[in-house]
Amino acid sequence: MSCWSGLLKLVPLPEKGILGPGDDCAAIPCGRDLLLLKTDCVAEGVHFRRGENPAKVGWKALCRPLSDLAAMGGVPGEALITFFSPPDVEEEYWEEFYRGLGRAARRFGVTIAGGEMSRQPAGIAISVTLTGRVPRRELVTRSGAGAGDLIYVTGSLGGSGRGHHLNFTPRLKEGRWIASRRLATAMMDLSDGLGADLPRLARASGCGFEVDQSLVPRNPRVTTASALSDGEDYELLFTCKPALAGRLESEWKKAFSKTRLTRIGNTTKVKSMPPDWPGGWDHFATSA
Amino acid sequence: MSCWSGLLKLVPLPEKGILGPGDDCAAIPCGRDLLLLKTDCVAEGVHFRRGENPAKVGWKALCRPLSDLAAMGGVPGEALITFFSPPDVEEEYWEEFYRGLGRAARRFGVTIAGGEMSRQPAGIAISVTLTGRVPRRELVTRSGAGAGDLIYVTGSLGGSGRGHHLNFTPRLKEGRWIASRRLATAMMDLSDGLGADLPRLARASGCGFEVDQSLVPRNPRVTTASALSDGEDYELLFTCKPALAGRLESEWKKAFSKTRLTRIGNTTKVKSMPPDWPGGWDHFATSA
Numbered sequence: 001m002s003c004w005s006g007l008l009k010l011v012p013l014p015e016k017g018i019l020g021p022g023d024d025c026a027a028i029p030c031g032r033d034l035l036l037l038k039t040d041c042v043a044e045g046v047h048f049r050r051g052e053n054p055a056k057v058g059w060k061a062l063c064r065p066l067s068d069l070a071a072m073g074g075v076p077g078e079a080l081i082t083f084f085s086p087p088d089v090e091e092e093y094w095e096e097f098y099r100g101l102g103r104a105a106r107r108f109g110v111t112i113a114g115g116e117m118s119r120q121p122a123g124i125a126i127s128v129t130l131t132g133r134v135p136r137r138e139l140v141t142r143s144g145a146g147a148g149d150l151i152y153v154t155g156s157l158g159g160s161g162r163g164h165h166l167n168f169t170p171r172l173k174e175g176r177w178i179a180s181r182r183l184a185t186a187m188m189d190l191s192d193g194l195g196a197d198l199p200r201l202a203r204a205s206g207c208g209f210e211v212d213q214s215l216v217p218r219n220p221r222v223t224t225a226s227a228l229s230d231g232e233d234y235e236l237l238f239t240c241k242p243a244l245a246g247r248l249e250s251e252w253k254k255a256f257s258k259t260r261l262t263r264i265g266n267t268t269k270v271k272s273m274p275p276d277w278p279g280g281w282d283h284f285a286t287s288a
Numbered sequence: 289m290s291c292w293s294g295l296l297k298l299v300p301l302p303e304k305g306i307l308g309p310g311d312d313c314a315a316i317p318c319g320r321d322l323l324l325l326k327t328d329c330v331a332e333g334v335h336f337r338r339g340e341n342p343a344k345v346g347w348k349a350l351c352r353p354l355s356d357l358a359a360m361g362g363v364p365g366e367a368l369i370t371f372f373s374p375p376d377v378e379e380e381y382w383e384e385f386y387r388g389l390g391r392a393a394r395r396f397g398v399t400i401a402g403g404e405m406s407r408q409p410a411g412i413a414i415s416v417t418l419t420g421r422v423p424r425r426e427l428v429t430r431s432g433a434g435a436g437d438l439i440y441v442t443g444s445l446g447g448s449g450r451g452h453h454l455n456f457t458p459r460l461k462e463g464r465w466i467a468s469r470r471l472a473t474a475m476m477d478l479s480d481g482l483g484a485d486l487p488r489l490a491r492a493s494g495c496g497f498e499v500d501q502s503l504v505p506r507n508p509r510v511t512t513a514s515a516l517s518d519g520e521d522y523e524l525l526f527t528c529k530p531a532l533a534g535r536l537e538s539e540w541k542k543a544f545s546k547t548r549l550t551r552i553g554n555t556t557k558v559k560s561m562p563p564d565w566p567g568g569w570d571h572f573a574t575s576a
Contacts, residue, residue, distance in 0.1 A: 007382055011390035014366060014399040026401035028366060028419070031319030037401060039368035039417055043408040078302060078316060080327035082415040084372070094295055102299035111302040113314035113325060120331040122410035127370040129327055129417040131316070 022204065023141050024068040024188055025132070034139055036074045036132040040065040044124040048166070054093050056166040057126075058100030064191070065130040066108055066170035067234040071189040073140045073179020074132030076172065078113035079105065082127040084120040093124075108172055138179045140238070145186035145205035147269035149239035152248075153262055157194060157235065158227035159219040165232040175236055177255055183248045187238035193231035195278035201237060208272040211265035228278045239267055310492065311429050312356040312476055313420070322427055324362040324420040328353040332412040336454070342381050344454040345414075346388030352479070353418040354396055354458035355522040359477040361428045361467020362420030364460065366401035367393065370415040372408040381412075396460055426467045428526070433474035433493035435557035437527035440536075441550055445482060446510035448520035456522040463524055465543055471536045475526035483516035483566035485525060493527075496560040499553035516566045527555055 014020040019027035025036040042064065044050055048057045062079060069076055081101070085094065105112060110130070154171055171189070178184045186205050190197050194216065202209045218227040240248050245263070252261045302308040307315035313324040330352065332338055336345045350367060357364055369389070373382065393400060398418070442459055459477070466472045474493050478485050482504065490497045506515040528536050533551070540549045 006379075007386045008400065010383065010386040011400040012393050012398070014401050018366070018399070018401065020366075021400065021402045026366065026368065028401070029319075030323065031317075035318060035323065037366065037368060037417075037419070039370050039402060039404050039415070041370045041372065041404045041406050041415070043372055043406040045409050046407050078306070078308075078314065078325065080314065080325060080417060082327050082329045082370075084329065084331055084411075084413045091294075095298065098295045098298040105300050110300070111306070112296065112299040112309065113302050113306065113316070114309045114327060116327050116329050116415070118329050118331040118413070119334050120411045120413050121333050123372075123408045125372045125406070125408050125413055127327070127329070127404070127415035129325075129368060131325070 019141065024071040025074065027072070027139060030133065032136070033133045034136050036069055036072055036134060037129065038065040038068045039127060039129045040068065041125065041127040050124070052166060054096035055100030055103070058097040059104045060166050061126045061128050062101050062104040062110065063168060063170045063234070065128055066172060067189040067191065069130060069132040070170050070172045070175030071140070071187050071236055072134060073138050073175050074134045075176065076108050076110045077131035077133060079110050080113055080129040081115035083117050084125040085117065086120055086122045086124065089124060108170065134179065138182065140179050140184050140187040142186050142188045142201050142204035145201065145207055145239040145267050147207050147267055148242065149185050149267045150242055150245050150263050151198070151209060151211065151237070151239055151265045151267065153190065153194065153217060153235055153237050153264060155233070155235040155260055156217040156219045157190065157233045158222035158230045160230050160232035168234040170234060171236045174256060174259065178238060183240055183244055184238040185241060187236060190233040190235045190237050191231060193229045193233070194237065195228035197237060199273060202267060202273065205267065206271070208268040208270050209265055210268055211274060215262060215264045217260050217262045225278065307429065312359040313362065315360070315427060318421065320424070321421045322424055324357055324360055324422060325417070326353040326356045327415060327417045328356065329413065329415040338412070340454060342384035343388030343391070346385040347392045348454050349414045349416050350389050350392040350398065351456060351458045351522070353416050354460060355477040355479065357418060357420040358458050358460045358463030359428070359475050359524055360422060361426050361463055362422045363464065364396050364398045365419040365421060367398050368401055368417040369403035371405050372413040373405065374408055374410045374412065377412060396458065422467065426470065428467050428472050428475040430474050430476045430489050430492035433489065433495055433527040433555050435495050435555055436530065437473050437555045438530055438533050438551050439486070439497060439499065439525070439527055439553045439555065441478065441482065441505060441523055441525050441552060443521070443523040443548055444505040444507045445478065445521045445523065446515035446518045447507040448518050453520040458522060459524045462544060462547065466526060471528055471532055472526040473529060475524060478521040478523045478525050479519060481517045481519035481521070482525065487561060487565070489525060490555060490561065493555065494559070496556040496558050497553055498556055499562060503550060503552045505548050505550045513566065
């Protein structure tokens with residue numbers, strides 16, 4: 001749906017000191033820290049199928065907003081779970097769902113602070129709200145990249161439909177590591193695919209980009225086109241000042257020896273992107 | 289669905305200093321205040337019908353969690369909106385919905401800090417997460433009532449199906465007034481009806497209650513049975529120490545001359561409730 005930015009014109013938005021819609025999370029002042037807030041959802045037939053393991057759906061439902069939190073350098077806090085259950089779903093489904101959700105919560109240090117449930121006519125739907133915290137000076141947004149910054153992605157992209165979309169590990173450690181060292185000028189998580197997401201980061205930062213597509217890290221048996229467009233990678237995309245790139249790359253290898261970090265291009269002053277970029281120019285015309 | 293408390297055994301819950309599931313809102317430390325967090329939902333066919341005015345549904349979607357916030361003495365902050373939209377719903381529906389949501393947001397001082405949207409196969413569903421703040425010493429929970437406290441309700445009960453359920457005004461001013469004067473030992477909002485909700489407050493506080501049903505304030509053309517069981521009143525239910533009752537009642541009249549405040553009974557040391565109470569004893573046996 002493309003109407004989101006139009007709808008936001010109809011409601012009051014946050015001012016002064018609060019980061020509102022448009023980034024991976026909202027951020028509101030909370031003592032010496034910023035409180036990060038993210039709401040995310042998964043719906044049957046869109047983000048998962050009925051036959052898929054409910055525990056894995058529960059894992060995914062919590063790990064998706066955790067990936068957004070990672071992209072802002074946050075430490076996870078509390079989650080609130082809302083689920084809509086159709087008449088043909090038994091309580092056992094939700095027990096399995098909660099087992100998977102609980103596994104993710106324990107693994108990443110989240111506690112469940114509340115929730116709500118409702119019947120609905122058809123289809124399973126779940127909304128998860130997640131809080132997190134980040135020291136004010138360590139917040140990383142989508143909008144901080146300057147012209148000439150280098151563009152990096154973590155891990156490998158593409159092929160998420162083979163199972164990764166239900167099994168991924170949000171890059172919380174990596175995001176915190178990058179943010180606490182202030183190595184990124186801008187960051188976001190890759191949920192819609194690099195092809196759609198990189199233009200969003202560039203647009204938010206008011207710059208363009210150049211990418212060598214042959215450098216984009218691909219999962220096995222994945223084409224470059226798929227790596228750019230499959231989506232649900234849940235990797236981090238970020239920019240780094242050239243002066244810090246050497247330190248970033250050498251320290252990354254020591255900290256995360258098993259996780260790839262790949263420089264794929266750079267931002268540009270001219271607000272343009274490669275003509276063969278799969279996201280297309282529309283991404284610059286419409287709000288993300 | 290009765291499985292909520294069972295599901296909570298499968299996930300990690302908050303500890304030390306955080307108020308988790310079971311009250312109107314969760315509460316987490318945020319500087320000198322507590323940050324209140326509430327997630328609530330409305331689903332087509334359960335909380336509203338397709339033919340009802342979408343703007344009123346938007347009003348309701350935000351005012352329901354605002355009513356929960358009122359019951360903890362909170363001042364509203366930000367809201368995050370998640371909506372699930374079936375194929376047969378046009379963008380115009382969501383525009384109207386957002387107009388009503390925006391009206392409630394402006395009226396009660398809420399800003400929209402983010403959200404998410406998804407398609408789903410059938411039925412409209414909306415989840416709203418709301419933040420608020422309350423000074424630590426002014427938080428009112430469900431669990432603070434002591435034996436012999438007097439039980440009060442605001443407004444009049446019953447008959448919500450005639451339109452009140454889409455038009456109500458959350459008792460934010462009244463809740464803040466009660467909390468800031470520390471006049472309540474326990475408080476909650478009436479969403480499932482006094483019959484179901486009062487036993488929850490009593491159970492959370494570890495006491496019983498006695499109520500003179502003839503005192504329960506009723507809306508015009510509503511029986512006492514309906515006033516106890518219709519639900520969706522969105523009034524406040526609270527308890528007050530007898531020593532403060534005189535001050536409460538006289539100051540209330542000056543502050544809220546148009547809103548009734550009715551003393552309907554008292555809490556008891558013995559964990560029992562009137563044998564003719566419509567909620568039935570089951571409410572004491574199962575968790576709220």
